[in-house]
Amino acid sequence: MKIVISGFYGLGNTGDEAILESIVDNLKDELDHPDLTVFSLSPKKTAGTYGVKSVYRGWRHDFKGKVKALREADLLISGGGGLLQDTYPTKFLFGPLPYYLLIVFLAKLCGTKVMFFSQGIGPVNSTWGKILMKVFANMANFITVRDQHSKDLLHKLGVNRPESVVTADIVFAFQKKEDTACIDSLPLKGDEKLVAVSVRPWFQHTDHYKQIGRALDQLIEEEGITPVFVPMEGHHDVKASNFVLDQMKHGDRCHLLGPDFLPNQYLNFISNCELTIGLRLHSLIFSALVAVPHIGISYDKKVESLLKRSGMWSYSFPLETLDAAQLVENSKKVLANHAELKAMIETNAQGMRRDALENIDMMKERFLK
Incomplete structure (x- = not known):
């Protein structure tokens, strides 16, 4: 199975890197030799650290690489983490919320299915942010969120087409290795x-x-x-x-x-x-x-x-x-x-770990060929 992973990766944020490590480790455990590509701001470092392929995440470089990866993929995993929010300034095409939703749109143009994976949604307070969510988030095929507040906010924003399920932050499925x-x-x-x-x-x-x-x-x-x-x-x-x-x-x-x-x-x-x-x-x-x-x-x-x-x-x-x-x-x-x-x-x-692993189980149920 070929999977592209889109998130706040390659920027040195420990929480987001823990999310990526959890996703990658568990996908490798649960799937038979998955072909994983991560959109990252530091693609060489990401590829070396996690044993994956990696493409530069920004729009200004390697757009063809992103399109190629999405065209060849069976699934785009958007997440995890708090990607869809406008806490930081959101302009027409700039800011985290437009970026991640436009990656979703690009995936759909490439004929690739999309799963919002273990995401925390919001806040989304700007008029433009609400419009973007209603238009593009409804393009997802399936959504898991890490808390009930996120699911409630999705419905409030009019994101009702894809099924959404409350799980837990995928970091609760992190595979700890001894290191002093x-x-x-x-x-x-x-x-x-x-x-x-x-x-x-x-x-x-x-x-x-x-x-x-x-x-x-x-x-x-x-x-x-x-x-x-x-x-x-x-x-x-x-x-x-x-x-x-x-x-x-x-x-x-x-x-x-x-x-x-x-x-x-x-x-x-x-x-x-x-x-x-x-x-x-x-x-x-x-x-x-x-x-x-x-x-x-x-x-x-x-x-x-x-x-x-x-x-x-x-x-x-x-x-x-x-x-x-x-x-x-x-x-x-x-x-x-x-x-x-x-x-x-x-x-x-332990309960949240079981819920976190549901993200992987439900992905397999809905998208594994």
Whole structure:
């Protein structure tokens, strides 16, 4: 079976690279020698890392390569991740939402079937974005989404022609391989109470840096934790991590991982932590995947949806209401009830893993010749 995979790949985002690795590993396990081509911004790196073919994803280069790949393919997998949204500026043909929908349109022109795969939909607030969704998203043959909010939004936007099914983020089917590169890179003694911290920039919001910094200082003093910042999108998250460190009295008792580790290496590191405090969705998914209790700071419905499914929403916060004192109190509760919460998360994650694998099973049922 020949499959083209379209997503936010080759740009160094740990969550998206984890999505790609999960898709590729599971397709190779479930299909007989699949012929996989990934549209990537770094095609040589993507091909070498995942053992696939790869074509440059942008419109300005190798358009013929994209057309050739789609004409020869049995299926376009669009996803996973939050591709169809207009949080970032969306113009006539520019922005993530028009790009991914035009790839869908191109696939249909080439006679190729399309599956939206484990996607998180929205937000879609612009008039132009809503028009694009109604016109082009209805061209898909089948849709799986990672949460109920995404399915509800599709219907609200008028995307009703293809069947849509709620599954889970495909990263819950990630195949973890033992790797100690992250923890080996840190000057640790081995008896630290490690807390993973994942922060990111989010438009005009900056108060979360101060609130997290204050909370970490207090937790260092009162709980003896060792915070380790996990930058899941390269220099963007390194910069955000340093903003937090600049607010802290005890920044010298924290560590910052390098920005170039692989998703599997970050996942292995998080598995050694007592707690994760995270903004990045996939830092929380990684935590749930290895049953590490986590406190999320939700900047988007997709984060809230994940936290409700993992069972940790009652300990977490919308970004706008984040408060250092409450974060300290919730962190202490989580640490005090660590074993109980770990068991709960493990059970919930097993359910989400089964749901994630449904993405592959349903793809086979509908498209395997």
